[in-house]
Amino acid sequence: MADAALSHAPQPKGATGVLVLADGQVAWGRGFGAVGQSVGEVCFNTAMTGYQEVMTDPSYAAQIVTFTFPHIGNVGVNDEDLESLVEGAVGCVVREDVTAPSSFRSRGEFGDWLKAKGKIGLAGIDTRALTRRIRQSGAPNAVIAHDPAGNFDIPALIKRAQDWPGLEGMDLARVVSRGKYEGWEGGIWTLGKGYARSPRDARPHVVAIDYGAKDNIFRNLDKAGARVTVVPAQTSLEEILALEPAGVFLSNGPGDPAATGAYAVPTIQALLDRDIPIFGICLGHQMLGIAAGATTTKMHQGHRGANHPVKRLFDGVVEITSMNHGFAVDNTRLPDNVIETHVSLFDGSNCGIAVKDKLAFGVQYHPEASPGPQDSFYLFERFVGMLKPETTQA
């Protein structure tokens, strides 16, 4: 079977998986990972490494990730390259069949791992054609389905994709947020040493609100010298203040930032009013923008990859960044108190803001990498450097 592009073709012999778009087009392939069907928005990610981090990033909740890199799964999976244990992408679309893992770090096979996580894989797809479709017409809603016996009810799958309301207006942050308070332990990973142990001396206390966070953010805050307490998305202002934060961190997360107005935005506004230092990443950045009076929009195709150039406006330096977003702060109508600090060199969209007269800033990209370059680790140091250290030991 040749790599399948989108078409209205009938089911070819041997097809055990299919991607069914809401407009009725299908791409037939070979299923792997979990058996079943899942609905979501189809996006594409251009990173050449880091598929395990991508598939465990909760910001991909309700999305089906098309990897443009053709060989996915070939270095297997391990127990270290995880960004979260909560749900992320519902499935992935890849070009080549997953081969036997080849890496000294591998502890398992990608398809088995996806299956254990209930995520569906689909191989044998012309991922270039699918990516071009997304670039031309925007990210479509679709169902990804896997059945080893090859039984697919295509009209029912089309209907499921059509009935799905889509990401716009969808509040997913509170769904994927971890449910309990957690003290954070552990810094960033290095080869041969694993994850660093946090020193126990007095450090500035960061309360990190988990809207679907990637763990490498907390590891980087730890490395930059913070003591980190992770709290759920709907933690009240009073509970946050009772923890006596030196600063508050707003995490990345899935869904539409404008749909978090019932809980996140008012809390962030109140933190701004109290002049508490704030740092937001991706969804956290977008919600900080909304709290300060900006608006967000849904992008045509979004940005997902590990080599996106971003210009830092105050000194012109270009950072190569990791990205995963489908919404953006609208930089065509920023209020006077929101200063644009970074822009995308791909399309000029907003990539960073600072709130005037406050110690509050956010970036649209992922300075924590995982996967991706480490050009922007400095942001964690800048944030923790703004904060007062605790006088007593934690």
Ligand SMILES: NC(=O)CC[C@H](N)C(=O)O
């Ligand atoms: N990685 C993120 O935090 C993504 C934020 C938001 N869900 C978006 O798609 O734009």
